[in-house]
Amino acid sequence: SDRYCVFGNPVGHSKSPLIHAAFAAQCGQDLSYEALLVPLDGFAASVRAFVAADGHGANVTVPFKEEAFHLADRLTVRAELAAAVNTLRFDGAEILGDNTDGAGLLRDLSVNLAYSLAGKRVLLLGAGGAARGVIAPLLDHRPGLLVIANRNVARAQDLAQRFTTLAGGLVPRACGYPELAGQSFDLVINATSASLAGALPPLPVAAGCFAPASLAYDMMYGQGDTPFLALARAQGAARLADGLGMLVEQAAEAFHLWRGVRPDSAPVIAALRARSG
Ligand code: ATR
Numbered sequence: 001s002d003r004y005c006v007f008g009n010p011v012g013h014s015k016s017p018l019i020h021a022a023f024a025a026q027c028g029q030d031l032s033y034e035a036l037l038v039p040l041d042g043f044a045a046s047v048r049a050f051v052a053a054d055g056h057g058a059n060v061t062v063p064f065k066e067e068a069f070h071l072a073d074r075l076t077v078r079a080e081l082a083a084a085v086n087t088l089r090f091d092g093a094e095i096l097g098d099n100t101d102g103a104g105l106l107r108d109l110s111v112n113l114a115y116s117l118a119g120k121r122v123l124l125l126g127a128g129g130a131a132r133g134v135i136a137p138l139l140d141h142r143p144g145l146l147v148i149a150n151r152n153v154a155r156a157q158d159l160a161q162r163f164t165t166l167a168g169g170l171v172p173r174a175c176g177y178p179e180l181a182g183q184s185f186d187l188v189i190n191a192t193s194a195s196l197a198g199a200l201p202p203l204p205v206a207a208g209c210f211a212p213a214s215l216a217y218d219m220m221y222g223q224g225d226t227p228f229l230a231l232a233r234a235q236g237a238a239r240l241a242d243g244l245g246m247l248v249e250q251a252a253e254a255f256h257l258w259r260g261v262r263p264d265s266a267p268v269i270a271a272l273r274a275r276s277g
Pocket residue numbers: 125126127128129130131150151152153155191192193194199200201202
């Protein structure tokens with residue numbers, strides 16, 4: 001069977017092996033998929049070793065997505081825009097780098113959550129790799145406004161700047177958290193890594209960033225509300241979604257790149273939800 005893997009550090013809690021095994025069974029594809037723990041200074045060597053051992057493709061997770069971007073011989077347009085790679089395909093000696101995170105988020109929003117971005121006021125929290133990967137696909141869906149808020153405002157400005165020249169024309173705005181006071185949004189996406197440290201992005205207290213009928217979306221997921229979703233609920237967000245759907249959708253997109261078939265993500269999302277209670 002064809003070999004695939006996810007490279008990460010840590011990688012032990014990755015759900016990707018489960019997700020891809022489910023996709024393979026569903027689509028009748030003969031493949032294996034394992035989680036490989038990579039030493040922090042050993043990413044390139046691990047990729048080469050996996051290619052030499054007849055690996056066909058791989059996912060890349062924390063903290064190697066930028067290194068994967070530099071390692072790839074060829075990049076898809078969306079990986080180029082994200083300046084990060086979460087999916088590799090080994091085409092003979094050539095390494096193709098792709099980024100399916102943004103497509104995963106947008107598919108979760110538009111298909112699974114039936115949320116239309118057209119004309120909506122969107123607030124993106126964070127200006128790191130996770131935020132960068134979703135900006136172009138968000139802009140593709142024609143929101144009315146996209147604000148990028150970050151503690152380090154210069155980072156948010158750099159990011160907004162990077163996406164000002166995209167065809168379609170909406171220019172993202174950048175700001176710090178205090179400037180959010182008095183503004184409200186239809187969709188608020190948490191793309192910070194704050195939750196990893198058990199922290200919250202410093203939204204202005206009780207300042208009504210969540211418009212009536214707004215959707216709060218956390219790229220993180222866990223059992224029950226994530227801390228960000230609990231905050232959003234308390235501040236009046238009407239709908240809450242965690243990142244489990246995005247996780248499965250980015251995997252489906254990677255599976256499609258590798259195998260040329262698109263799995264049905266819905267039963268896999270449902271199964272993961274049932275497992276985590
Ligand atoms: P990733 O690839 O997960 O995006 P990253 O590139 O290290 O990781 O970026 C982390 C993001 O989370 C940054 O936007 C960071 O904000 P700063 O640039 O101001 O540091 C944000 N972040 C991390 N911890 C945070 C916290 N406690 N509150 C708010 N933002 C936080």
